[in-house]
Amino acid sequence: MNDDLVLRTSDLTKVYGTFTALDGLSISLERGRILGFIGPNGAGKTTTIKILVGLVKATRGEASICGAACGKDTARIKRLVGYMPDVFGSYDNMRVFEYLDFFGAAFGIPRRDRKRRIDECLELTGAARMKDLFVESLSHGMKQRVALTRTLLHEPQMLILDEPANGLDPQARVEMRQVLLELARRGTSLIVTSHILPELARICDTVAIITGGKLRAFGTLDQIMRSVRHSRVIEVVLADRTGVGLAARVLARELGDDVAISQSEASAELRFPTDRDDAGLAALLGRLLEAGVRVAQFREIPMDLEDAFLSVTGQSGVKPTDAPASPSAVRDPKLGVVGAGA
Amino acid sequence: MIPIIARELTAMLRSWRAVALQIGFLAFLGLLVILRWPSEGRVDLGGVASRQVFRIFGYGLLIGLVLVSPAFPATSIVRERLQGTLALLLNSPIRPVSLVLGKLVGSIGFVLVLIVLSFPAAAACFAMGGIGLTDQLGGLYLVLVLLAIEYAALGLLVSSIVRSTDAALRLTYAFILILAVGAMVPNVLLKDVSWAGPEVIGIARVVNSLSPFPAVMHVLGDTGVLGGNTSEQEVMRFSIGAVLVTLLCVAVTTFRLSSRPMDRARDAGRMTDDRSARSRFMRRIMYLWFFDPQRRSGLIAPWQNPVMMKEQRCRPMGRANWMMRLIGTYFVLSLLLVLGATTLSQSQGVAGVFSAIAVMQVGLIVLLAPSLASGLISAERESKGWQLLQMTPLSPASIVTGKLLSAFVPLALVMLATLPAYIALLALDPAQLRTAVSIQVTLVIFAVMAVFLSAGIGSLFRQAAVATAVAYSLIAAVCIGTLFIWLGRDAPFTPLFVERVLTSSPLATTLSIIGTPGFSEYRLTPANWYVMAAMTVGSGAVMLLQVARLGRAR
Numbered sequence: 048m049n050d051d052l053v054l055r056t057s058d059l060t061k062v063y064g065t066f067t068a069l070d071g072l073s074i075s076l077e078r079g080r081i082l083g084f085i086g087p088n089g090a091g092k093t094t095t096i097k098i099l100v101g102l103v104k105a106t107r108g109e110a111s112i113c114g115a116a117c118g119k120d121t122a123r124i125k126r127l128v129g130y131m132p133d134v135f136g137s138y139d140n141m142r143v144f145e146y147l148d149f150f151g152a153a154f155g156i157p158r159r160d161r162k163r164r165i166d167e168c169l170e171l172t173g174a175a176r177m178k179d180l181f182v183e184s185l186s187h188g189m190k191q192r193v194a195l196t197r198t199l200l201h202e203p204q205m206l207i208l209d210e211p212a213n214g215l216d217p218q219a220r221v222e223m224r225q226v227l228l229e230l231a232r233r234g235t236s237l238i239v240t241s242h243i244l245p246e247l248a249r250i251c252d253t254v255a256i257i258t259g260g261k262l263r264a265f266g267t268l269d270q271i272m273r274s275v276r277h278s279r280v281i282e283v284v285l286a287d288r289t290g291v292g293l294a295a296r297v298l299a300r301e302l303g304d305d306v307a308i309s310q311s312e313a314s315a316e317l318r319f320p321t322d323r324d325d326a327g328l329a330a331l332l333g334r335l336l337e338a339g340v341r342v343a344q345f346r347e348i349p350m351d352l353e354d355a356f357l358s359v360t361g362q363s364g365v366k367p368t369d370a371p372a373s374p375s376a377v378r379d380p381k382l383g384v385v386g387a388g389a
Numbered sequence: 390m391i392p393i394i395a396r397e398l399t400a401m402l403r404s405w406r407a408v409a410l411q412i413g414f415l416a417f418l419g420l421l422v423i424l425r426w427p428s429e430g431r432v433d434l435g436g437v438a439s440r441q442v443f444r445i446f447g448y449g450l451l452i453g454l455v456l457v458s459p460a461f462p463a464t465s466i467v468r469e470r471l472q473g474t475l476a477l478l479l480n481s482p483i484r485p486v487s488l489v490l491g492k493l494v495g496s497i498g499f500v501l502v503l504i505v506l507s508f509p510a511a512a513a514c515f516a517m518g519g520i521g522l523t524d525q526l527g528g529l530y531l532v533l534v535l536l537a538i539e540y541a542a543l544g545l546l547v548s549s550i551v552r553s554t555d556a557a558l559r560l561t562y563a564f565i566l567i568l569a570v571g572a573m574v575p576n577v578l579l580k581d582v583s584w585a586g587p588e589v590i591g592i593a594r595v596v597n598s599l600s601p602f603p604a605v606m607h608v609l610g611d612t613g614v615l616g617g618n619t620s621e622q623e624v625m626r627f628s629i630g631a632v633l634v635t636l637l638c639v640a641v642t643t644f645r646l647s648s649r650p651m652d653r654a655r656d657a658g659r660m661t662d663d664r665s666a667r668s669r670f671m672r673r674i675m676y677l678w679f680f681d682p683q684r685r686s687g688l689i690a691p692w693q694n695p696v697m698m699k700e701q702r703c704r705p706m707g708r709a710n711w712m713m714r715l716i717g718t719y720f721v722l723s724l725l726l727v728l729g730a731t732t733l734s735q736s737q738g739v740a741g742v743f744s745a746i747a748v749m750q751v752g753l754i755v756l757l758a759p760s761l762a763s764g765l766i767s768a769e770r771e772s773k774g775w776q777l778l779q780m781t782p783l784s785p786a787s788i789v790t791g792k793l794l795s796a797f798v799p800l801a802l803v804m805l806a807t808l809p810a811y812i813a814l815l816a817l818d819p820a821q822l823r824t825a826v827s828i829q830v831t832l833v834i835f836a837v838m839a840v841f842l843s844a845g846i847g848s849l850f851r852q853a854a855v856a857t858a859v860a861y862s863l864i865a866a867v868c869i870g871t872l873f874i875w876l877g878r879d880a881p882f883t884p885l886f887v888e889r890v891l892t893s894s895p896l897a898t899t900l901s902i903i904g905t906p907g908f909s910e911y912r913l914t915p916a917n918w919y920v921m922a923a924m925t926v927g928s929g930a931v932m933l934l935q936v937a938r939l940g941r942a943r
Contacts, residue, residue, distance in 0.1 A: 102779060104942040118942050125782050134773040138703045139552065142657070145686050145702050152695035153781035158688050179685070180657045183552075197777075 051077045053205055053236045054099075058108035061094050061260075068094045070260040071108065076253065078204075081227065081237045083251030085244065085356055091260040092240050093133075096207055099238075100130045113204050126154070129203035133210045135190045137182050143169075143193055144178040147200060154201040168196045171229070173222055187214040195226065205236045212246050224250050248352040256359045263359045271355050278320040281328065283335070284344035285315040294340045301334055318348070397465070397495025406855075407499065414453055414503050418510040422446055439517035440610060445876055446514050447529050447609045450507055451536075451601060452869065455569060456862065457503060458537040462496040462544035463561040464554040464854050466646075471554070485646035489639055493541055500537040504530065528608040528624050535631040536601045540565055542638035549645045555768060555853035559760040562861060566756050568634075572600040578733060578745070598626035599634070658683050682710045696783065696791025700765070706799065715799070719806030726810035731817065739818040740903055746810055747828050747899045753803055754832065754895075755864050758839030761796040763847035763860035766936065771853050775939065785936040789929075796840045804836060827902045827914060835895035838921040838928070839864055845928030848935040868896045875907070884910075892916045893924075 054076040061069040069091040076082050086092050097103035099110055101121045109116065115123040138146060144165065151161040169175040174192040177185065185193060191211060198206060211227070212220050220243075227250055231237055241247045247254070254271055256264040264271045285294060291312045298308050298319060308319040323331065332345050422442055469475035478488055515526055540561075547561045576597035579590055597603055604627035661672050661683045672681055689698045701707035706715060730742045769775045778788060811825050846863055847856035871894040878887045888911045891897040898917040900908040 098942075100780060101942050102776065121942075122782060125780055128780075130780050132773070132776055134776075136774040136777040137772060138699065138774060140705055140708075141699075141702050142686070148686070148688055149695055149699040149702075150777070150781065152689040152693075152698070153778070153783050155782060158691060161688055179660050184657070 053078050053113050054082075054111075054238070056095075056099075056108065056110040059095065059098060059105055059110050060107040061091075061098060061103065062106045067260050069098070069105075072257070072262050073108075074255055074262065074265055076236055076238070078236055079231050079234045080253055081231050081239060081251045083247040083254045083352075084238055084240045084257070085242075085247060085254065085352075086257035087360060090257045092257060093209065094260075095257070096130070096209060096238070096240070100124065100128055100207060126201060127204050129198035129201065129206045131194050131198040131206070131208045131211060133213065135194055137190070139181075139183045141182050142178070143174070143180055143182055143185070146182050146193070147178075147197060150197050151200050156201060164200060164202075165196075168199045171199065172196045172226055188216060188219045191215060191219075191223070195223075199230075203235070205238070206230065207238045209240050210242065211239060212241055212243050220246060244352040244356055254352065254355075256356055258360045264355075268352065268355075271359070272350050278322050280318060280320050280348040280350075282344070282346055282348050283317045283342060285317075286341035286343045288312050288315045290340050291315055291317065293338060294335060294342075297335055297338045297340060298331075301331055315343075394491045394495045394498070397492055398498045410457065411503060411506060414457070415506050417453060418446065418449060418507050422510045422513050439514060439519035442517060443514040443520050443525070444609045444611055445873065446510055447605055449873065450529070450533060451605050452865075454500065454503070454533055454537055455540070455565060455601075456865065458496075458500045459540040459544035459561045459565060460558070460858055461499060462492065462541040463548050463557045465492050465496065466545060466548035466642075467551055467554055467557045468548075470552075479646065486639075486643045488646060489545060489642045492545055493538070493639065496541040496544070497538055500541065501534075504533060504537070525608055525610070529605065532601055532604045532608065532624060532627060535628055535635075539631040539635045539638075542635040542642070543568075546638040546642045546645075549642045553768070553853065555764045555857045558854050558857045558861075563756055563760070566752065569600050569602065570752060572596050572598075573602060574749075578729060595626075598623065599630045601627055601631075603627070660685055676710070680710045680713045682708065694787065694791035694794060696778075696788050697794045698791075700792060700795030701798070704795075707795070712799075712802075716802060719802060723806040723809045726807060727813040730810045730814050739814050739821055740824075742814060743821065743824065743828065744900065744903050744905055746807060746814075747832070747903060748896070750804065750807055750832050751835070751868060751896045751899060754800070754836050754839050755861075755868055757800055757803060758796070758836065759843040759847075759857060759860035759864055761799060762793070762840045762843035763857045764853035765792040765796065765844050766848035766932070766939070767850045767856040768853035770851055770939070779940055785933060785940050789933055789936050793840060793844060796844065797837075800836055800840065804832065824902055828899055831895055831898050831902065831914065831917065834918050834921045834925075838895075838925045841925045841928040841932070842867075845931040845935075848932045868894055871897060887911070888913070893920050895921065 052075050054074070056075070057073050059069060059072040060067070072091075072095060074082075084092050084095070094103060098105045099112065099117050101118055101124050104118050111117060112124060113127050115127055117124055138149075141149075147165045147168070148161065151165060156164055165178075166175070169178055172192045172195045174189070174196050177189055177193060180189075182190075182193070191214065195208070195211065198208070208227075212223055215223060224246065227237060227239065231250075239247065239251065248268060252267060254264070254266070254268055255262060256271070264274065266274075283294060283298075285291060291310050294317055295308055295310050298317065299306075302308070302319060302321060306319055306321070308317055310317045321328070321331075328345075332342065335342055335345075422445075466475065469478065479485070483491075511526060511530075514520060515522065520526060543564055544557070544561045547564065548557045551557045551560060575593035576590075579593045604623040607623040661669055661681050662685050664672070672683070676682075676684075678684070686702070689695050705711065726746065730746065733742050733745075766775075769778065811829070815822055815825055842863060843860035847853075847860050850856040850859065871890050874882060874890040875887055875897065878884065882890075891901075891908075891911055892913055894913075895917065897908055897911070898913040901911045901913045
């Protein structure tokens with residue numbers, strides 16, 4: 048058993064009548080890691096999160112956070128987890144400081160520490176200037192910051208954030224990303240769901256892709272990319288549009304008729320998938336040049352999390368593949384993994 | 390305007406609540422007629438029995454419409470605002486006045502359906518003879534239709550002002566209570582007072598005509614429980630008043646929707662703590678430090694229930710500065726009551742004034758308790774705050790205690806404001822001490838029961854507006870509904886049965902303690918206290934169980 052694991056789920060299943068919302072989910076997460084939990088609408092993400100925070104009871108299987116059993120050891124879970132749902136939960140007529148004071152008091156933070164704690168958290172989330180504003184007058188982005196502050200008040204060991212970047216402007220997104228990375232640096236583990244996949248790719252070192260209640264892929268970004276990538280995608284940009292037809296004919300001859308070559312005369316581009324190695328690609332480039340095609344660029348299109356997600360969920364036409372990666376294999380430094388979405 | 394009317398009517402008529410309301414309303418009216426339908430095989434040539442049936446039918450219809458007609462319009466505009474469709478409507482070529490009139494006609498359409506549903510019961514009354522078609526039946530329906538239009542317009546106005554559906558319902562019912570009952574108070578109090586000149590009495594009469602009760606009492610041939618003889622012109626006066634109030638409400642609602650209705654930004658103002666030392670000093674003197682609205686709140690103390698503090702801070706009237714204003718208002722009202730009590734006791738006797746104050750207190754509890762307590766859980770669920778509360782270590786008992794305390798504090802303040810009037814009356818007639826104590830005990834138990842019942846029943850609903858409407862209906866049924874059985878005390882009900890039913894009514898109990906004619910023959914204490922205590926315990930258990938159930942993982 049790895050003592051550094053803060054989250055462990057085993058065969059977690061939730062059935063509503065005849066509908067299986069979650070089917071045998073087994074994942075784990077180490078301390079200080081950020082898990083990106085992605086999937087289409089109705090995939091089972093929120094069900095999983097609600098089981099973890101004790102709002103929903105699992106039909107089968109087990110889940111624990113820092114050794115506390117989810118759904119059984121509710122009192123401990125509440126202290127260990129900071130949960131930020133996708134709705135704010137506003138109370139009218141309250142100022143931000145009063146709103147946070149209420150949650151601080153509800154979590155039993157002693158009065159002598161509470162003000163300091165609220166100020167620290169407001170500072171961390173960049174919401175310090177909002178503390179005298181009325182909660183109902185805040186913009187969506189401001190509410191997200193206040194919600195995150197509220198979640199951090201009782202110093203949870205794990206944060207579960209449902210769509211934290213939703214509705215944020217680009218600047219706020221960057222700031223939110225920095226806050227989450229800082230929290231991970233301080234040793235807090237995070238589970239983050241988001242539909243903005245490039246955003247997730249920038250912060251997550253582990254990704255779980257879930258569809259139809261089943262885990263389709265789980266591991267580091269690299270592991271998932273490798274597992275879903277069957278071929279490289281090459282893009283050829285020509286110096287002028289007149290050569291597109293000729294280039295397409297040369298590529299079809301060299302690659303075979305069964306390879307789908309997409310071409311755009313407007314932008315003088317061609318794209319195709321291939322299994323060739325670097326030497327094979329160099330030879331292919333040579334054939335194009337020999338045929339008189341004026342090539343401006345010849346490059347591999349990097350795969351990002353969005354491509355991986357579409358590939359895994361089967362929406363890109365590529366056969367879905369399960370990534371068998373074990374969580375314990377995740378050893379890469381956080382920021383070292385990021386880059387696919389860049 | 391036509392699309393708005395069609396949409397409003399369709400939306401209202403196709404809901405299961407509308408169907409339930411129509412069936413319930415029909416059953417209620419049918420029951421009222423059956424209760425007073427003569428069971429003997431004799432023909433009543435004088436039409437006495439017919440008029441008795443018509444009277445009970447008329448009051449039943451009036452109270453039903455007073456409760457129902459503002460319910461839908463009161464939530465109409467605020468719901469559009471919350472759902473984001475108000476902006477779409479205002480951005481369409483539909484003018485604000487068309488929007489308001491469309492909603493008004495749509496709402497009235499639904500009430501007209503209810504009025505039409507009452508025709509069979511009215512026909513049954515008419516068929517018994519002794520009732521005039523135009524002056525009585527026609528007069529009753531004229532008053533009811535105008536009342537429905539007036540209260541719908543009032544509901545729309547409130548709906549354009551407030552920010553939540555339950556607040557809209559609360560405020561609308563408060564205004565209606567003032568219009569329907571409060572408007573009669575000056576006339577009742579001043580008519581026998583020697584110092585009130587003809588101008589003062591004239592003004593009181595004008596205010597009196599805003600209430601539909603004098604007009605309905607005249608139409609039904611009732612001299613009135615309030616002891617006043619109604620004049621021939623009551624229907625005309627009420628009609629003019631209703632039309633004027635309707636026009637005013639429509640105009641103000643239209644104006645509100647025309648002038649930046651979406652501009653709801655709330656300025657946080659400058660905090661006193663951030664001001665200069667001199668300014669801080671001045672404000673501290675001016676606001677006595679504690680009541681400064683721009684002062685940063687202190688942290689919640691360990692001995693304070695966080696949920697109670699949260700509820701207090703969330704309520705616009707729960708802040709220290711507003712509480713101070715409320716206490717001030719109550720104090721002034723209390724002094725007026727003392728003045729009124731000492732003046733009126735000369736003409737109406739101490740017992741008469743006791744009755745008036747006790748009825749007023751019952752009215753205040755009926756108005757305030759559901760407003761304060763019905764949305765304690767449902768509003769939390771509606772605003773998604775419940776999920777956040779669930780994630781805190783607060784126990785269900787702590788949540789329930791905090792929420793109930795937050796409802797008791799303002800109610801207790803209101804109750805306390807009437808104490809000086811009682812003390813003044815007791816100074817005039819110390820022999821009434823026992824009566825006064827019994828009244829206070831009854832009212833305190835009633836207040837506790839009303840809060841628990843509203844909170845318990847309200848916790849069963851997801852929407853605060855529905856919870857509020859149901860709580861009001863239940864409290865009104867306990868207080869006023871039981872009086873319909875009392876109206877049938879001669880036939881068909883036996884005195885024992887009437888007494889048992891009245892045991893659950895705090896209003897009847899209060900009136901029996903005072904010795905009001907018609908109630909003095911019933912001994913309702915301490916049985917009423919036990920019944921209300923049982924209802925309190927039951928409602929508290931419902932609320933606690935519901936909170937525990939909502940707090941568990943599903």
